Amino acid sequence: MGPENGSATVLPLPDYRDKSAEVAERFRRIYERPVVLNICDVGKVFETDRGPVTALDRISFRAHRRELICVIGASGCGKSTLARIVAGLDAPTSGRVLLGDREVRGPGRDRGMVFQTYTLFPWRTVLENVMFGLEVGGSSRHSAEEEAREWIEVVGLGRFAGAYPHELSGGMKQRVAIARALANQPRVLLMDEPFGALDAQTRAEMQGYLLQIWKIVDVTVLFVTHDLDEAVYLADRILVMGPHPGHLLEVVEVPLERPRRPAQLESPLFLATRRHLEALIYGSRVRTTELLPRFRFTQAGDDVE
């Protein structure tokens, strides 16, 4: 996917740290906002048959109110584990997660989550799915329905309120999942590779939807992905993680202006940021496919390559 030029640079790219005054001002304002999510020295060790495996090694990070944070890294760097710990689905073995000034102990309504797999309840309609959080939170059926309808409108699926999940496309399911999570009005929305199973076209649409929704809702987003373009396109800041054990490599401030537009995907600043992330995550391993032993299983005369 990345540009082909290695050392022979065609176009001199700017430094990814070169922010316009406008963007720098934006970050200054973000850091003035209160800290919503405080991840302090979080570590996670899994006990396996082959002994303990460290998945996360002392991660510390603070997210400010209404920030959109992307977590990125190669597979196995513990980025999903981090999201699950913030959600309360897994407990850290060391350190702690603070939401505001309260420590996270188990899942709760103040942190919504959208999973990579489709987790809509198949026996509930779109409307009933979105009502779930409100129902278990003790809202009356009437007010829950009213609120749920609003959230379904927010994600643009008003016409499908009565549909069952199996009648929806993958992208629509994830939009319902977002509405369902937001209906509880959580302070943090965790998204664990939510668009990972979608095709490229739908994924791009969903990124647009997410940015629109995020703009009108008071919520801090922690978005896990392995797609570099997605991370740069969406995030205010990017948590870049490395594997074995999962640790924080760098927190990158994305120098792109908001509102984001698809045209920015080709801007030099975008490419510079992306190149930097690539170097951080894959280092020298970029596009080194090991040579496979040479066998030939075809009799066809013409070589394909």
Add this chain to the structure above:
Amino acid sequence: MLAVFSFLLPLALWALVSYVPFIWHPFILIEQPGSIDYFQPGMLVEREVFAAERARAVLEGRSLAEGRPANPVYLPAPHQVARALYTAFKMPPRLPSEPWLHQSLGHSLKVIFAGFALSSLLGVPLGILCGTFPFFAKITEPFLEFFRYLPAPAFGALAVAVLGIYDLPKIAIIFIGTFFQEVLVIANTTRKLDPALFEAAETLGANRSQLLLKVAVPGVVVDLYTDLRVLLGWAWTYLIVAELVGTTSGITYFIHQQARYRNYENVYAAIILIGLIGLSSDVILARIGSALFPWTPARAKPSLVRSIVKFLAARGNGRATKEQPA
């Protein structure tokens, strides 16, 4: 279409053996005893014996016995069984104390229903509980796993000693035969529910009882329903054994009695009837199921009627057809 064929094939085979004289027919049904003194009209004689007697009669110039090829008495022809099916509901039983076929069947249904309802009443909740919370699974499943291997009929004598000789021990055997399987099967079904659904519910604020009632129960109800249909088949299997315990009763009593009278067509009629009841109840339950659970995607199994309608609609062009969403 093939479903109908799957029934026609064995039926054709049965008709072939019954109606084509040179296929099998190891006996001769005597119509005219002739000069052979121990032959009687209506008697079945082995083909070789008949041939030998006939040859001897020919040699000695005596009058010949007449007969036609026949199958053993335990293999009645389809039409005989069909007639027996019909008459079983119309003809009073031989002895006034004996039950009608429908009474026997009714009694069997009562026993099977009681046994199955009792086992489901306890088994379904316990199964879901075991499947949702590992704690319950750990304290019950090893024992159930052990008990499941004990054959239910082995408890026959015990059941009679404790519960008497009438319906209770029979219900108990059906219960023992299905309950233990049921808990384990349903627990497994529950465990197969996507754990991400529970996690999603937890992040939405559901507590333990809400997880159970709002996720586990509705989440498994479709598969549970299918499980119960399969388990009902198990209950039928145990019915026949159960009815032999204590005083023989129900359809088993009818079968035994008719076999004793050598009315094998009635025996077949009763066995076929059990099959028909089993099959039709399953089909009906399946229909009810698809009406009960509107969220299950139509399982791409177009019915014969629907495919004919589709075909006709496609020919009469211009007419819009409403397709089922895939």
